[in-house]
Amino acid sequence: MEIDIKKKDENFLLFTIEGVDDAFINAIRRISTVEVPTMAIETVEILKNDAKIFDEALAHRLGLVPLTTDVDSMVLASECDCEEDNCPRCSVSLLLKEKGPKTVYSGDLKSQDPEVVPYNDTIPLLKLKEGEEVELIAIAQLGLGLEHAKWEPTTACVYKYYPKITIDTETCEACGLCASECPRGVYEFDEKKNLVKVIDLENCSMCKTCVRGCTSDSITVEGQEGKYIFRIETDGSLSPEEVLKRACDILSDKSNEVIEFCK
Numbered sequence: 001m002e003i004d005i006k007k008k009d010e011n012f013l014l015f016t017i018e019g020v021d022d023a024f025i026n027a028i029r030r031i032s033t034v035e036v037p038t039m040a041i042e043t044v045e046i047l048k049n050d051a052k053i054f055d056e057a058l059a060h061r062l063g064l065v066p067l068t069t070d071v072d073s074m075v076l077a078s079e080c081d082c083e084e085d086n087c088p089r090c091s092v093s094l095l096l097k098e099k100g101p102k103t104v105y106s107g108d109l110k111s112q113d114p115e116v117v118p119y120n121d122t123i124p125l126l127k128l129k130e131g132e133e134v135e136l137i138a139i140a141q142l143g144l145g146l147e148h149a150k151w152e153p154t155t156a157c158v159y160k161y162y163p164k165i166t167i168d169t170e171t172c173e174a175c176g177l178c179a180s181e182c183p184r185g186v187y188e189f190d191e192k193k194n195l196v197k198v199i200d201l202e203n204c205s206m207c208k209t210c211v212r213g214c215t216s217d218s219i220t221v222e223g224q225e226g227k228y229i230f231r232i233e234t235d236g237s238l239s240p241e242e243v244l245k246r247a248c249d250i251l252s253d254k255s256n257e258v259i260e261f262c263k
């Protein structure tokens with residue numbers, strides 16, 4: 001297996017991967033999206049809400065605030081042996097107490113665990129007018145995207161076949177239509193040399209607009225077998241590398257279970 005990282009930052013990773021098959025890459029994608037646990041607010045006790053937002057709408061908004069996650073220090077509430085599904089092993093409290101006039105942001109949530117805090121401080125939650133108050137206790141728990149999208153660590157997790165473009169130079173009439181019609185700037189037409197070049201192969205989405213535009217049927221576009229371009233973006237709760245690493249561990253555990261079962 002060969003992996004080549006093309007672009008990377010805190011919440012984004014783009015890489016090519018070669019030497020795997022559809023089943024493997026799709027399993028990693030699916031597990032990354034819905035089986036890698038993260039923290040999210042699950043229950044909210046609203047003590048006071050003078051703002052012009054329903055309690056339910058506020059609770060829903062709180063649930064969607066991405067929280068940084070130390071997965072190893074927490075257990076899923078469903079797997080915790082506490083009776084009320086609310087102990088320091090499975091839950092973290094975040095308190096909110098503010099008085100208007102002000103806009104209340106995610107950064108105003110005071111977490112009781114420094115490892116579990118809003119990833120972004122600037123998500124607006126509600127607006128308070130002069131004299132209005134809000135006071136609540138939010139309980140965050142570890143969960144899976146399988147149960148609710150708020151527990152999905154990824155905002156995008158997709159792959160595509162690595163494109164393979166072949167231009168038949170024998171039949172190409174150098175009309176340049178492939179370059180002018182491609183919506184993604186994959187080709188460049190050199191008018192002086194009367195030549196079409198592929199300048200950004202990895203940006204090709206295999207829409208085949210170029211194939212349809214070509215007047216001499218000289219272009220073929222296909223996916224390269226066993227090679228993919230993988231893109232993953234996270235909401236900040238976990239880094240893309242950590243999501244992928246955990247997805248691989250989960251897939252490995254599942255495979256071992258099957259092997260054990262077959263023995």
Ligand SMILES: [Zn+2]
Pocket residue numbers: 077080081082085086087088089090091
């Ligand atoms: Zn517990």
